[in-house]
Amino acid sequence: MITDFVCSLELCHTRVSLHRTLIMFSPQPIGYVRSPYDETAQVPKGLGAKHDAEGILEILPELEAGLTDIEGFSHLIVIWVFDRSAGFELLGMPPSDNRPHGVFATRSPRRPNPIGFTVVELLRRDGRLLQVRGVDMLDGTPILDIKPYLSSIPMEKLKRGWLAEAEARREKG
């Protein structure tokens, strides 16, 4: 019985703000990432990590019309789910530093909402398959949304906080 199934997941009792949750929305995958990475350890991480890996964003057949005209954009914002991450920590040690930082000042996968964000370069569209460069997701990662990347903050206006400090420390050492 469906009702039992819902409550067997302990959702009813563990979430204080269940009502709020349900009136927010229920995330549904719009598609999946095809990536060369099967495990977290394979994804380049830390300072100076380059994300040149090619992959495919495979959109569900019933949503293909939503890709109309996407081929004109050179870069896409991909919003996805850290589906192999559990729980979160407010302070954590990122791979690029030996000091802890707040989760909202890092790209840690252990976040209150396990949402990932990647900008990829669109190489080609074949129907509902988007061939892209710059994937840092694991193979099979559920995609929540794709948006066109429209504008950039000029590099000279960008401050990169603890990351710039960690880079400077590493260069010194």
Add this chain to the structure above:
Amino acid sequence: MITDFVCSLELCHTRVSLHRTLIMFSPQPIGYVRSPYDETAQVPKGLGAKHDAEGILEILPELEAGLTDIEGFSHLIVIWVFDRSAGFELLGMPPSDNRPHGVFATRSPRRPNPIGFTVVELLRRDGRLLQVRGVDMLDGTPILDIKPYLSSIPMEKLKRGWLAEAEARREKG
């Protein structure tokens, strides 16, 4: 009784992929946007729209530790919920053009997952309040995540698809 409440929202019967949804995650607000905009019509939209409005990202008290070191970053990625948008359409007419485009090639609020994305400039942090510039969200919008904005695509490498074409047509006309 909680069980009845859950099913009274018709979630149990309307979502084919209920199981998948529940094992993805249940979005929880990490805080709320304080914005000068109360209604969608007030938010600047369309070609050349400037987003200079100041606002506050108010993070829940129990998550404040997650903001540690965020003040070093000049720009933040804010991921939020279009909580006053209902349903989605795969093809729609954006305010910046008179031709329809696929939802994933626009920033339309009527998306399969109603997730919004904004880059803001961090002006100041006061405890769990982040004073920012560049809000385009409505007052009270639930925030799902905040991440540091780390790098930019150089403007000369950016292609802006139908948006650039619509701008060119408008300049001609």
